[in-house]
Amino acid sequence: MEIKNVTVFGSGVLGAQIAFQTAFHGYTVTLFDIREDLLEDAKIKFEQFKLLYQQDINADAADLDAAVSRISFTTDLSLSVKDADLTIEAIPESIEIKKDFYNRLGAVAPAKTIFCTNSSTLLPSQFATETGRPERFLALHFANYLWKNNVAEIMGHAGTDPEIFKEIVQFAKTIGMVTVPIYKEQPGYVMNSLLVPWLMAGLDLYRNGVADAQSIDKTWMKTMGADLGPMAMGDLVGMSTAYNVTQSYYQGTGEEVWKERMDFLKANFIDKNKFGISTGEGFYKYPNPAYKNEDFLK
Ligand code: NAD
Numbered sequence: 193m194e195i196k197n198v199t200v201f202g203s204g205v206l207g208a209q210i211a212f213q214t215a216f217h218g219y220t221v222t223l224f225d226i227r228e229d230l231l232e233d234a235k236i237k238f239e240q241f242k243l244l245y246q247q248d249i250n251a252d253a254a255d256l257d258a259a260v261s262r263i264s265f266t267t268d269l270s271l272s273v274k275d276a277d278l279t280i281e282a283i284p285e286s287i288e289i290k291k292d293f294y295n296r297l298g299a300v301a302p303a304k305t306i307f308c309t310n311s312s313t314l315l316p317s318q319f320a321t322e323t324g325r326p327e328r329f330l331a332l333h334f335a336n337y338l339w340k341n342n343v344a345e346i347m348g349h350a351g352t353d354p355e356i357f358k359e360i361v362q363f364a365k366t367i368g369m370v371t372v373p374i375y376k377e378q379p380g381y382v383m384n385s386l387l388v389p390w391l392m393a394g395l396d397l398y399r400n401g402v403a404d405a406q407s408i409d410k411t412w413m414k415t416m417g418a419d420l421g422p423m424a425m426g427d428l429v430g431m432s433t434a435y436n437v438t439q440s441y442y443q444g445t446g447e448e449v450w451k452e453r454m455d456f457l458k459a460n461f462i463d464k465n466k467f468g469i470s471t472g473e474g475f476y477k478y479p480n481p482a483y484k485n486e487d488f489l490k
Pocket of ligand 1: 201202203204205206207224225226227230281282283284285289293310311312313333334335336
């Protein structure tokens with residue numbers, strides 16, 4: 193099936209980016225959200241994206257205007273999918289909200305429509321039944337700032353049709369993504385399966401008093417030839433995200449170590465308004481963190 197019309201659900205952080213990137217690559221896009229004012233906010237974001245695309249990937253101004261002209265907006269769910277070949281859902285990361293949403297979507301979408309979720313922590317199998325079309329449902333996961341962090345992870349569940357999986361890998365390529373096909377359901381996909389343990393290893397060394405933040409980062413940077421260590425990366429990701437991750441792993445696994453990490457982040461960072469780069473302090477102080485000093489690795 194040729195994909196032409198794409199509907200994106202949720203015009204928040206990721207939904208607005210997915211809609212813009214997809215339209216930028218020539219698709220006709222419909223953006224759905226639950227309120228008009230949210231869609232108005234998305235239009236403002238698109239103006240900001242135009243500048244960022246020019247700055248970061250040298251995009252052409254006329255192509256950016258054309259991208260916006262290919263996007264339409266609606267708060268009417270049935271209308272939003274009337275002729276959709278593909279939908280990409282980027283609504284809040286809550287199993288209840290997603291289940292409810294897919295129950296309603298499955299009832300109004302045409303039979304041909306493929307459903308993708310951009311969920312970061314939930315698995316497609318957790319709400320495949322609610323879609324009413326499990327064989328046409330899978331995850332297509334993007335990263336924040338997707339026009340430059342252009343990696344898409346594609347992950348089905350056991351009931352996803354392999355042909356649909358291939359089609360979505362192909363689609364992701366056509367919108368400028370480097371694709372990561374994932375052959376088995378994996379919480380955190382490939383990226384967070386690598387990143388989260390690394391960040392947590394750094395955090396554990398720090399909170400257990402094994403080494404200070406700078407020594408942990410120096411060790412990694414010097415030996416791996418990397419620009420950042422896990423503590424600096426923690427500041428970049430931000431403490432609220434780090435806290436949410438520990439909370440969701442605690443809820444998912446029930447393992448006590450996640451609760452200890454969660455409590456540590458809350459007491460030492462969240463409650464002290466040290467959210468990382470966004471508030472000027474985390475493991476380092478900004479705007480001139482020590483790890484950026486010329487002599488940091490000497
Ligand atoms: P967000 O809160 O910025 O946006 C969510 C949007 O969904 C909002 O515009 C909201 O109005 C809308 N919404 C709320 N309830 C809805 C409903 N019932 N039906 C339709 N729309 C509804 O969230 P986000 O950060 O863009 O995350 C969205 C999804 O993308 C989540 O599943 C998240 O895990 C995933 N994701 C986020 C990031 C990130 O860096 N923020 C990265 C990758 C994946």
